[in-house]
Amino acid sequence: MIVPSDKPIALIDCNNFYVSCERVFDPRLHGIPVIVLSNNDGCAVARSDESKAIGIRMGDPVFKIRDLMKRHGVVALSSNYTLYGDMSRRVVDTLHDFSPRFEVYSIDETFVDLSGFGSRMEAHATAMRAAVRRATGIPTCVGIAPTKTLSKLANYAAKKNPIFGGVCNLMRDDVRDYVMQRIPVGEIWGVGRATEAKLIAQGITTAAQLRDMPLALGRKVGTVVLERLVAELRGVACIDFEDVPPQRKGMAVTRSAGTPMMTFDVLAQALSAHATRAAEKLRQHGLVAGTITVFFHTNKHKPERPQHSASRSVRLSPMSNNTFELVEAAIAAARRGWKGDPSGNGCGYTKAGVVLDDLIPQEDVPAMLFPPERPRNAKVMDALDAINDRFGKKKMVTAREGFDKKAWTTKADMRSPRYTTRITELPVIRI
DNA sequence: TCTGGGGTCCTAGGACCC
DNA sequence: TCTGGGGTCCTAGGACCC
Numbered sequence A: 001m002i003v004p005s006d007k008p009i010a011l012i013d014c015n016n017f018y019v020s021c022e023r024v025f026d027p028r029l030h031g032i033p034v035i036v037l038s039n040n041d042g043c044a045v046a047r048s049d050e051s052k053a054i055g056i057r058m059g060d061p062v063f064k065i066r067d068l069m070k071r072h073g074v075v076a077l078s079s080n081y082t083l084y085g086d087m088s089r090r091v092v093d094t095l096h097d098f099s100p101r102f103e104v105y106s107i108d109e110t111f112v113d114l115s116g117f118g119s120r121m122e123a124h125a126t127a128m129r130a131a132v133r134r135a136t137g138i139p140t141c142v143g144i145a146p147t148k149t150l151s152k153l154a155n156y157a158a159k160k161n162p163i164f165g166g167v168c169n170l171m172r173d174d175v176r177d178y179v180m181q182r183i184p185v186g187e188i189w190g191v192g193r194a195t196e197a198k199l200i201a202q203g204i205t206t207a208a209q210l211r212d213m214p215l216a217l218g219r220k221v222g223t224v225v226l227e228r229l230v231a232e233l234r235g236v237a238c239i240d241f242e243d244v245p246p247q248r249k250g251m252a253v254t255r256s257a258g259t260p261m262m263t264f265d266v267l268a269q270a271l272s273a274h275a276t277r278a279a280e281k282l283r284q285h286g287l288v289a290g291t292i293t294v295f296f297h298t299n300k301h302k303p304e305r306p307q308h309s310a311s312r313s314v315r316l317s318p319m320s321n322n323t324f325e326l327v328e329a330a331i332a333a334a335r336r337g338w339k340g341d342p343s344g345n346g347c348g349y350t351k352a353g354v355v356l357d358d359l360i361p362q363e364d365v366p367a368m369l370f371p372p373e374r375p376r377n378a379k380v381m382d383a384l385d386a387i388n389d390r391f392g393k394k395k396m397v398t399a400r401e402g403f404d405k406k407a408w409t410t411k412a413d414m415r416s417p418r419y420t421t422r423i424t425e426l427p428v429i430r431i
Numbered sequence B, C: 001t002c003t004g005g006g007g008t009c010c011t012a013g014g015a016c017c018c
Helices: A017-025 A049-053 A066-072 A081-095 A118-136 A148-160 A173-180 A193-201 A207-211 A215-221 A224-233 A264-284 A323-337 A378-391
Strands: A009-014 A034-037 A044-047 A075-077 A102-106 A109-113 A140-145 A167-169 A251-261 A287-297 A309-320 A349-357
Touching: A009 A118, A009 A148, A017 A034, A017 A044, A017 A081, A034 A049, A044 A049, A081 A102, A081 A109, A081 A118, A118 A140, A118 A167, A140 A148, A148 A167, A148 A173, A148 A224, A173 A207, A193 A215, A207 A224, A215 A224, A251 A264, A251 A287, A264 A287, A264 A323, A264 A349, A264 A378, A287 A323, A309 A323, A323 A349
Parallel strands: A034 A075, A140 A167
Antiparallel strands: A009 A109, A009 A140, A034 A044, A102 A109, A251 A349, A287 A309, A287 A349
């Protein structure tokens, strides 16, 4: 017998997180439309309320909204992940005081177990918001409900409707039903464009209607995922609370190029840089990879130009997190996928990446009967990491990557200072 | 001129085995 | 002329998330 859950789960979600981070350090950004751009300064990935109000949508490409931005004086900033990552850590640190059990779900959202707070849970959530605001300057909203999907829904309501005062509690059936009848099905966590279209075709347009859909029909229209989602909307918890992060399965470093990469050398430089970064990430997490895949492709938004895309994988044996081994493997794989004209020029690749799979903790690597000679051992990697840690990223790189990056590096022309993590970029106050 | 990056999960279908 | 069935594993691709 499956019974609905009565354990309250809170979702605390930072409002317009990237923009809010920027505003903490530059108060001039308050009250005006601000957007934060994706890598390569391509699209808007975060918008202030003012930017949303003038019609800028999530993911809008900058070149398409240039007029709108000019008309309304929109301030656009390149993304500054160093800053956002550090601010995110500070937000989570604050939450430690509010529950022994929480799950950091993304850079700006955390699920918090509020079991045991009884009738005080709303007051507790309000105190949590105030504490985060005080400690970091970041505004948040909280949704409370018996399942993760419903707490996402509650959070959405808290953000949309000021009547809730930033905390929406959907533990009560009547409030929950009221809210669910008013939320469009496409806004539900787990319903994307494709599923939304299928549901609307079935006449299902609200969260309440999706909740009342027969489970079997849910499975037929979608998959087991949609069936589970329907159950979650009924208050049956199907998605586990992961307070211990699961072992990650893959890892990727991919970038768009500032200008198309025409020659194999330039592509190899970019892929070397990505493989180098990927190896660093592996070592930071104490992992090794069993498979490396490289891919590169031309600009899909320009179908009138010649198109080409390639993806090649290599097994790493022995498994590795060694920069030199990964760079070598990446280039060998790229050579197999490379397509150039007779003069040696390629198609102008605009994006390339390195993907690592079959990750396991370094200490779990199976021993080999006949291990190959590996002169570039862990000590060299330690030294490499120590130098780049002390003197700054990319101070020491492989010759394959080199220091001349103009041909492929990503654009980030409007990045704010790394206020909290670089001593040279501290904010300065003049009195 | 200019369109992000890094993840997870599920399914279908082919290869392979007995 | 007739030519199985059931299981597992792997991969590619789709959908979704932030």
